Amino acid sequence: MNVHQLKDNRGSFTIEATMAFPVIILLSVGLLFFGLYMYEKAALQLQASQAAQRIAAVWTNSYANPVTGSVPVSSHDDLYWRTFQDGLPEWFPFLGGEVTAEVNAASVSSSTQGGGSLPQLKLQRAGVFLPPDVTADLQYSRGTWQRSIKVTLNRPLRVPQLFNHWWGLAEVRASGTASAADPVEFVRNVDFTRSYLPVIVQHFKSYPSVFGQASAGSAPQAGSFDKESEARVYLQQTVGGTETTLTTPSGKKRLVDALDQDGTAHQAFLGYQANRTSATENGERMNDQLQKDVELLQSGQVKAVVWHFYKSGRTGKAGPSGPLRAELERNGIIVMVHD
Incomplete structure (x- = not known):
């Protein structure tokens, strides 16, 4: 082999292509x-x-x-x-x-x-x-x-x-x-919460002793009261009502001690009430209050009227006399005695 043969580069491209082509093919296929x-x-x-x-x-x-979302008729879980x-x-x-x-x-x-x-x-x-x-x-x-x-x-x-x-x-x-x-269940739960949560909260508010201790400034527990105003505050917390003034069809003003969310009017009285002419702490006679409550009932402004009689701390008595109770019940007024 001479020097001219060593310097001859004929066929080098073929050799290089033979070496590179498989790699290029593998990379392309890869x-x-x-x-x-x-x-x-x-x-x-x-x-x-x-x-x-x-x-x-x-x-x-x-x-x-x-796929389609279709449901056979009357087919459900x-x-x-x-x-x-x-x-x-x-x-x-x-x-x-x-x-x-x-x-x-x-x-x-x-x-x-x-x-x-x-x-x-x-x-x-x-x-x-x-x-x-x-x-x-x-x-x-x-x-x-x-x-x-x-x-x-x-x-x-x-x-x-x-x-x-x-x-x-x-x-x-x-x-x-x-x-x-689940939109249906979500709407149902929201509606259930909106409808019944206030009722449940109000129910627990009616029984402050459930939480072990009444909050500061609350009315005294059920028992005897020295003033009718104390019994009135206790009644409002018990039934969850607010003091409201209503106007009867005859134009008279009636101060309702506690009007609850169901439309029931609650009145608080202290001690023993002998007759219709006796006056309460606010100076209004029992007979006048009875007539106003009857008008409110008949006009539909309230659904019911409940008179609550609490024990007096001074006399130790509570409730209406027999004739007064009979008169109240005859006019559709509910009587509750807390003795």
Whole structure:
């Protein structure tokens, strides 16, 4: 071999191309299949998110179609399924719970049959509408304030075995999560709270001793009173009423000691009242008060009138005389004696 042969570069391009071309081919094919993998993952992610949203949208009725939302006529779950059949421990609903169901090609045909809890049946029925070439793990989580659906889909990755070996990816996996809203139950709970919370609060206010000790400045406990004004304050706290002035049809003013939220007028009297002409602490005769209350009853301004008689701390007596009580009851006034 001479020097001229060593300096001859003919054929060098072919040798270099032979060495570089396989690498370029592998990189190009690798990028091609990587793009295919990302496409499959994005498509599967979309399917998982859509499946989770559809299951969450029809969670309130296990007979609803997750795709169209249609419900067969007269098909619904039990009335109290939210309390006893929605993945919560029956006696401890505040603990929350979790239910899972696996759906694949083998289980789709029998997914609407068999036993299991109500959440499991809902997940299995929804699995019927998933693509047939995927394996799905459906998960339902129930907390005190939130319900969520998680759908995890697995699909075989259709690439040459060589790339599966290199990348360690035999399948594509994607998951989606959605919250299960229940507008009907939300509106019902809000309406229930607005309607009954004031009643419950008022009920406890009527019994201050329930909390062990009355608040500062409250009226004395039931028993005897030295002044009618003390009995009046105690009556207002007991029935939850307020002092109100009403006008009778004849134009007279009637001071109601405690008018409660139900429209019942309560009057407080101290000691023993012998007859209709006796006067109370405010100087008004019993007969005049009786006539005004009868007018209020007949005109419908109040639903009922209750006269409360409290024991006097000075005399130790309480209540109306026999004739006075008979007159009150004859005119529809309720008599209560606190002795």
